[in-house]
Amino acid sequence: MIEISNFSFKYRESDQPVVSGIDLTIPDGAFVGITGAAGSGKSTLTYALNGIIPHCYPGDFYGSVVIDGLDTCDVVLTDVSQVVGSVCQDVDSQFVTSIVEDEVLYGLENFGVPRDEIEGRVSRALADMGISDLRDRVISSLSGGQKQKVAIASILALNPRVLVLDEPTAELDPASSQAVFDLLARYAREHGTTVVVVEQKIALLSQYADLLVIVDEGRIRFADEPAKVLEHSDELKRIGVNCPRSTTLMNRLRAEGLYGGASVRNVREAREALKEVLA
Numbered sequence: 001m002i003e004i005s006n007f008s009f010k011y012r013e014s015d016q017p018v019v020s021g022i023d024l025t026i027p028d029g030a031f032v033g034i035t036g037a038a039g040s041g042k043s044t045l046t047y048a049l050n051g052i053i054p055h056c057y058p059g060d061f062y063g064s065v066v067i068d069g070l071d072t073c074d075v076v077l078t079d080v081s082q083v084v085g086s087v088c089q090d091v092d093s094q095f096v097t098s099i100v101e102d103e104v105l106y107g108l109e110n111f112g113v114p115r116d117e118i119e120g121r122v123s124r125a126l127a128d129m130g131i132s133d134l135r136d137r138v139i140s141s142l143s144g145g146q147k148q149k150v151a152i153a154s155i156l157a158l159n160p161r162v163l164v165l166d167e168p169t170a171e172l173d174p175a176s177s178q179a180v181f182d183l184l185a186r187y188a189r190e191h192g193t194t195v196v197v198v199e200q201k202i203a204l205l206s207q208y209a210d211l212l213v214i215v216d217e218g219r220i221r222f223a224d225e226p227a228k229v230l231e232h233s234d235e236l237k238r239i240g241v242n243c244p245r246s247t248t249l250m251n252r253l254r255a256e257g258l259y260g261g262a263s264v265r266n267v268r269e270a271r272e273a274l275k276e277v278l279a
């Protein structure tokens with residue numbers, strides 16, 4: 001369980017807090033999607049979850065962030081890393097070795113995983129990400145999308161109880177993005193891993209998230225199941241979050257009194273809903 005209570009943070013260099021009054025409870029095994037306009041504070045929230053705040057960025061920290069009973073302010077970063085595996089937005093800054101296999105091995109060896117488990121974990125993580133063929137490649141020679149997959153594989157190999165990923169599909173094509181989300185959802189379902197993903201594509205998040213969080217100017221504007229959040233497509237647009245056109249269309253029909261169902265997340269759901277409207 002993750003409990004963020006009345007959390008605010010001001011970077012030493014910023015004039016005012018960049019996130020304020022954040023209250024969020026995330027049960028174990030939940031799939032949480034976070035989105036919001038550029039600069040709204042999404043990455044800052046992920047830094048609070050993976051311990052980078054307060055351990056690497058100096059600033060004013062108020063409130064508390066407690067992960068599986070660990071208050072991130074009371075423990076060292078390594079303790080947080082044992083529980084939270086994270087993939088940051090700039091994956092290049094995350095790599096510590098030059099070969100794909102070494103990168104996945106690095107974390108396992110650092111975490112003291114028994115030798116006889118290591119090969120199985122490396123192979124499984126690479127296979128899960130569909131990159132077994134990249135095992136011996138030099139990381140700097142990979143495409144942006146391939147690098148993202150290596151970064152995710154390195155974290156999956158560690159079997160963290162919580163996964164925090166900041167725009168993990170930014171460099172991926174739609175099919176690979178879907179495959180990564182499928183995999184994350186499988187980890188949540190089968191291993192009870194709590195997954196927190198920052199993502200620009202609200203349609204993709206809505207398809208997978210149990211809880212969709214919208215951040216606006218450092219505050220949580222909505223935190224609810226996706227269909228409930230999508231009901232507010234006009235307000236979302238005003239704060240820089242564009243819903244799929246199918247969502248906006250069905251919301252307009254609801255406003256006109258022509259549709260009474262839940263907000264739709266995609267064209268397929270809109271098609272079904274329209275059948276009802278036209279019946």
Ligand SMILES: Nc1ncnc2c1ncn2[C@@H]1O[C@H](COP(=O)(O)OP(=O)(O)OP(=O)(O)O)[C@@H](O)[C@H]1O
Binds near residue numbers: 036038
């Ligand atoms: N290390 C830092 N020092 C000072 N200010 C920072 C730092 N990192 C981020 N900020 C500021 O905090 C605010 C929120 O940034 P953050 O990166 O958390 O937002 P974001 O929603 O993730 O943005 P994006 O979608 O563009 O990645 C921005 O005004 C940003 O300039």
